[in-house]
Each structure stands twice: as structure tokens, then as C-alpha cells.
Amino acid sequence: MSTNQEWFDRALSVIPGGVDSPVRSFRSVGGTPYTVVSGEGAHVTDVEGRTYLDFVQSYGASLLGHAHPAVVERLRDAVSHGTTFGAPTPGEVRLAEIMTSRVPGLEQVRFVSSGTEAVMSAVRVARGFTGRDKILKFDGCYHGHSDALLVAGGSGVAQLGLPGSAGVTANAVADTIVAPYNEVPRLDDTVAAVLVEPVAANMNLVAPRATFLAELRAECDRVGALLIFDEVITGFRLDYAGAAQYFGVTPDLYCFGKVIGGGLPVGAFGGTRAVLGVLAPAGPVYQAGTLSGNPLATAAGAEVLSRVTPADYAHLSARVARFATRLGEAVREGGLFARVPVRGPLLGLYLSREEFEEPENFTAAQALAENGLYRPFFHAMLDQGVALAPGAYEILFVSMAHRDEDLDRAVSAARAAARAVLS
Numbered sequence: 001m002s003t004n005q006e007w008f009d010r011a012l013s014v015i016p017g018g019v020d021s022p023v024r025s026f027r028s029v030g031g032t033p034y035t036v037v038s039g040e041g042a043h044v045t046d047v048e049g050r051t052y053l054d055f056v057q058s059y060g061a062s063l064l065g066h067a068h069p070a071v072v073e074r075l076r077d078a079v080s081h082g083t084t085f086g087a088p089t090p091g092e093v094r095l096a097e098i099m100t101s102r103v104p105g106l107e108q109v110r111f112v113s114s115g116t117e118a119v120m121s122a123v124r125v126a127r128g129f130t131g132r133d134k135i136l137k138f139d140g141c142y143h144g145h146s147d148a149l150l151v152a153g154g155s156g157v158a159q160l161g162l163p164g165s166a167g168v169t170a171n172a173v174a175d176t177i178v179a180p181y182n183e184v185p186r187l188d189d190t191v192a193a194v195l196v197e198p199v200a201a202n203m204n205l206v207a208p209r210a211t212f213l214a215e216l217r218a219e220c221d222r223v224g225a226l227l228i229f230d231e232v233i234t235g236f237r238l239d240y241a242g243a244a245q246y247f248g249v250t251p252d253l254y255c256f257g258k259v260i261g262g263g264l265p266v267g268a269f270g271g272t273r274a275v276l277g278v279l280a281p282a283g284p285v286y287q288a289g290t291l292s293g294n295p296l297a298t299a300a301g302a303e304v305l306s307r308v309t310p311a312d313y314a315h316l317s318a319r320v321a322r323f324a325t326r327l328g329e330a331v332r333e334g335g336l337f338a339r340v341p342v343r344g345p346l347l348g349l350y351l352s353r354e355e356f357e358e359p360e361n362f363t364a365a366q367a368l369a370e371n372g373l374y375r376p377f378f379h380a381m382l383d384q385g386v387a388l389a390p391g392a393y394e395i396l397f398v399s400m401a402h403r404d405e406d407l408d409r410a411v412s413a414a415r416a417a418a419r420a421v422l423s
């Protein structure tokens with residue numbers, strides 16, 4: 001039987017760093033990544049035949065768990081009809097109808113192939129619509145890897161300790177303003193758009209203060225800037241209709257990805273007809289994609305979204321809230337201090353040797369992420385068959401397939417892992 005080490009060595013020789021996305025590398029935690037051959041529900045299995053309880057869930061792309069039978073069946077059917085045509089298809093219309101029927105202020109969406117593309121395109125629309133250049137993002141929020149948005153990014157950018165990225169010119173970021181999360185910046189009429197993760201989930205989890213999003217909405221309105229919610233993680237995961245409904249604040253533009261592809265590559269951006277009217281072919285803002293609205297991706301996404309009800313989200317959120325409390329207690333019983341912030345079914349995990357407050361911005365989240373505890377904790381969990389993301393800036397994803405006994409197992413593992421960290 002082949003080993004993880006053998007596969008990773010082969011990967012290293014033909015794929016830079018052995019991975020196709022830096023967050024997957026074990027660079028910040030050390031060791032060799034496990035190479036996954038299959039997944040089912042809440043679990044993944046590696047090339048050595050070892051099964052892990054999976055809290056990565058493709059960084060949030062998987063809502064129902066891996067290889068959900070109905071999604072697999074839907075894909076089997078879709079694939080037999082052909083996978084891409086370069087012409088409109090019913091599948092993209094169906095998914096767009098589901099999304100627009102749920103999300104406040106979302107009248108139209110256009111599909112792309114990744115979250116990165118979605119955000120990049122939404123920013124272009126905002127600039128085209130307002131005729132302004134500047135955009136504002138928040139420190140530690142991740143909006144994909146397009147040039148203008150990598151600056152002060154969370155997730156892998158933070159994990160690797162990069163201030164931004166080499167290969168991005170000063171000009172490319174000259175119109176990007178960075179502000180601390182949870183503080184409403186004072187804008188002026190040069191700002192086209194403010195881009196925000198309504199729950200920041202790429203610097204571990206940083207929740208918005210009670211009035212942050214509403215005040216941001218008001219400040220955008222004051223100067224005529226558009227508010228863009230990057231809901232690539234929160235969309236159709238935080239809640240049945242995502243963050244706008246959850247927080248009662250409606251943005252001008254939305255970006256989606258992850259969940260809406262049902263595990264296949266997809267992204268989407270949308271808003272009102274008035275704003276999206278600037279897009280080609282109707283308007284002057286160009287944007288396109290050969291595989292955009294791909295029949296497989298839209299079929300999988302529509303299957304996932306149509307299988308879940310508001311009650312499913314409420315149920316999952318309640319279970320995750322209990323899990324979070326118990327996880328925090330278990331870590332404390334093991335001898336460390338923990339904060340496990342929760343919003344809907346999203347949960348973060350901060351560890352420390354001392355009592356501390358829940359972080360409200362990147363500076364605080366970063367100090368905790370860099371305190372050295374996550375690395376041994378991650379490995380102690382992995383040794384017990386519980387897979388967390390291999391980086392302290394990610395959150396835990398509990399899918400609808402995680403059963404109560406899975407969560408119990410993770411709680412026990414966390415208690416032992418905290419002890420192992422201290423020993």
C-alpha cells in the first residue's frame with residue numbers, strides 16, 4: 001500500500017509545494033499532509049486507509065457532508081447529458097432562481113467558477129456602477145487571490161506570514177484601502193465599494209459587533225459607496241438565506257462560492273437588476289467565463305440548496321452551539337484556555353495558556369494564532385483521527401452529516417489534545 005509520504009513526495013516533485021492551494025500544506029503545523037482518496041458524510045479516508053472525522057469539509061464547500069447520495073445521483077444524471085456546452089442551460093437558471101428567491105435584495109446572479117472570480121467581478125461591477133476607483137477591505141478578511149484583494153488577507157496569506165504577495169504590483173493595490181475589522185471607517189466619495197466578510201471566517205472566527213454591519217451600511221449610503229458582502233463562506237451556511245437575513249443588513253452586491261457548488265467549482269456574484277445592469281452584454285462592464293454556470297456545478301449546487309430547510313439550519317446551529325460550549329470546557333479541563341466563538345453553524349477555536357477575550361479584529365486573532373499552541377493541538381487531534389484545518393486562521397466546519405456521536409468524539413479528543421499540548 002502506498003503511504004501519505006510517498007504521495008506527498010511525488011506531489012512535491014510535480015506540484016509546487018505539493019499542493020494546489022497553500023492552505024492545504026502543513027507548512028504552518030509541520031509534518032506531511034494526508035492524501036485523501038475518498039470521503040463519506042463527516043469522514044475522509046487517506047491513501048493509507050486511515051479515516052478521519054473531518055472538520056475541514058473542503059473549507060466550507062461541503063454542507064451536507066461528502067458524497068451525499070442524492071448529490072452523487074444528481075451528478076450521475078447530469079454528467080450523462082454532457083458537461084459543458086457554451087450555451088445557456090436550465091441548470092444555471094434553476095440555481096439562480098433558488099438563490100434569488102431566498103436572499104434579500106438578490107434579484108440577479110451571474111455564475112463564475114470560483115469565489116476569487118466572484119469577488120473580483122463584483123468589485124469591477126461596483127467600480128463600473130459608481131465610476132469610482134477605491135475599494136475598502138478589512139484587515140484579515142480573505143477575498144480570494146486576485147491582485148487588488150490579497151493585501152492584508154487572512155487564511156493562507158496570514159498562515160504563511162505574508163503581508164500580501166510577491167508578484168502584485170504597487171499599482172494593483174494602490175486603490176485598496178485596508179481598515180481594522182469591527183471599526184466603521186470614515187469614507188469619502190472616491191470609494192466605489194466596501195468589501196466585508198459579514199462573519200470573518202479566514203482569521204479564525206471574528207464575529208461582527210452588534211452594530212458593525214448596520215453602521216457600515218449607513219456609512220456607505222452617506223457617500224454613495226456600494227456595500228459588498230463576501231458570503232463565499234457565510235452564504236447558505238450561516239443561515240438558510242445567509243448573512244443579510246441573519247443580521248438584518250442588506251448589501252448592494254453579494255459574492256458566493258463554496259456551498260452553492262455542492263462540492264464542484266463555482267462562484268457567483270449578484271445584487272439588484274439596477275446594479276447588475278452595468279454588466280456585459282447589457283452594459284459596459286466586461287466579465288465572462290467558458291465554464292461559467294457549468295451544468296455539473298449548478299446541478300450539484302441546486303441539489304444541495306433544495307435539500308435543506310430553515311429548520312435544518314436552526315437544528316445544526318443549536319447542535320453546534322452545544323458542541324462549542326463542550327469543546328471549550330473540554331479544552332479547559334485539559335488545562336488550556338479556550339474561546340469557541342459561534343455564529344450559526346460556524347465556529348472558531350482560539351487556544352491560550354491564559355484567560356483572554358474573544359478577538360474582535362485581526363491583530364487580536366493573530367496574536368492568538370501565533371502563540372504556538374495550535375500546532376501541537378492540531379497534531380494531537382489528528383493522531384486521534386480528528387482532522388482540523390492545518391492552520392490556526394481557519395474555522396471548523398460542521399456539516400449536516402456530523403452526528404452527535406461524532407461531535408462527542410471530537411470533544412473527548414480535544415480534552416486529550418489539550419493535555420498532550422501541556423505535557
Ligand SMILES: *Cc1c(COP(=O)(O)O)cnc(C)c1O
Nearest residue numbers: 114115116142143144232233257
Ligand atoms: C474561499 C473564499 C474566497 C475565495 O474562493 P475560492 O473559490 O477559493 O476562489 C473568497 N472569499 C471568502 C470569504 C472565502 O472564504
